[in-house]
Amino acid sequence: MNFIVESFSAETDLSFxxxxxxxxxxxxxxxxxxxxxxxxxxxxxxxxxxxxxxxxIPMLILIGLYLFNFKLLRQKLFLDSGLKTKIKAINTSNLDWTKFFGDMAPFMQLDLKLIWRNKRTKSTLWILALGLFYGLVFYPDPDYQSMPWFYAFVGIFVTGIFLMNFGQFIPAWDSGYYKLLMSQNIKYEQYLKSKFTLMALSVIVLFVLSIPYVYFGWKILLAHFAAAIYNIGVNTHVIMYGGSFNRKKINLDQKAAFNYQGTGAVQWLIGIPLMVLPAGVFGVFYALFSYEIGCLSLAVIGVFGIIFHQKLMKIITVKYLESKYKMIDAFNQDN
Structure with missing residues (x-):
């Protein structure tokens, strides 16, 4: 059944x-x-x-699934399908607004076009929409109304869903042309700052879009606000630093559903500081003091991250420069 679902899901971008x-x-x-x-x-x-x-009965179902799957695989068992090239029109978009970001504008335009034009990256937009409604799974439930300590966890996820899905594969998104990109006369810090800016803007947009959650109580809005500040000040830097350990190439033309290409130990371990750490900080201050102090603790840590942004980016840039040639070699491999 999994092979059959995989076969049909490969035909559309919204297969999931x-x-x-x-x-x-x-x-x-x-x-x-x-x-x-x-x-x-x-x-x-x-x-x-x-x-x-x-x-x-289940044995007959198993045999039927096997025969159907065999038929699907046999239909695709010829060389010409792998030699075909897709011909499609390229849609251009007006990205003049990115010029307000100065030297980072070319990199931001590159990322935005990359996200919109490729199957794998386009999935981050649909996951963004799903993540925005993640709160509806919990907030309407009366059981969670008595668990305000859980609001910070949901807030981190709702306002940081794009940050997590896009950021965890930096710079692997550019692995197809990373060698060419690194051969150009560009400042690596500008390249990384464009990624940071894109993720920070996504957090702000998602927070604004999540404001209607105040319908379920002002505490939820407060938690989302504190989580957004924490995401901008801390999680953006954490996920950027984690990206310096990425060594797996990503094929942007492949579908997103059930695709774990480019996923390594970094992608699994990065979830601990991204989600568990802020939830733990909030939980400690909430238990010792109050809900408001718990939210304030997240916001204050996030503000410190924003204040020391320049220094943190220099540390991150140095780490990427140290890993530059290792990443070039890794992205040249077919893994």
Missing amino acids: LPLIIFAGGLLALNYFDIISFNEIVGHGFNAIYETPVLIS
Whole structure:
């Protein structure tokens, strides 16, 4: 079944949406007791246990899936499909507004075009939309209304969803032409600052878009505001520093769904300082003092990160320069 889903999902950019809608629909039917899938599955197992001959039903389903999957694979088993080249029109966008960022403008334009024109990077925009509504999973639930310490965690995720998805693969997004980029007469610090600026702007935009969550209480808005400041001041620098350890190439033309290309130990470990650390800081101050002090602690740490931005960027730039040739060599490999 996984191979069949993978085969059909490769044909569209939004392949994961039907899967999410389908799974979410089943979950909703079960949650609201419209259809109890727990009982259905339970009765199914009991029936097979009591009448062993019924095991033939899942076996027939397995054989059917195998034959269908075999047919799909056989249809694609010819060389010409791998030699075809796609011909598509390139849409141009007006990115003149990026000129306000001075020397960083060319790099920002490059990133924005890269995000919009490629399958893998375009997925970050759709995940951004899903992440923005992440709070609706928790805030309407009365059980979470009595757990305000959880608001900071959700706030970090909602305002930093683009930062996390895009930032964790810096500079691997540019791996296809990284060698050419590094051969140009450019300042590495400007290249990195353009990434930082793009992520910081995304945090601000997501915070503004998340303001309607105040409908569920002012404490949620306060947590999102503190989380946004923390994301800009701390998490942007953390994820930029983590990017200096990226050694895996990314093929931008490949689909995003079920694609773990470019994912390494860095992408798994970076989640600890990004999510667990701020939640821990907020939890400690919330437990010792109050909710407001917990939010203030996150905001203050974020402000310090913003104040020392220039020094932090110099440290990060030095780290990238030290790893420059290792990354060039790694991105030249087909991994």
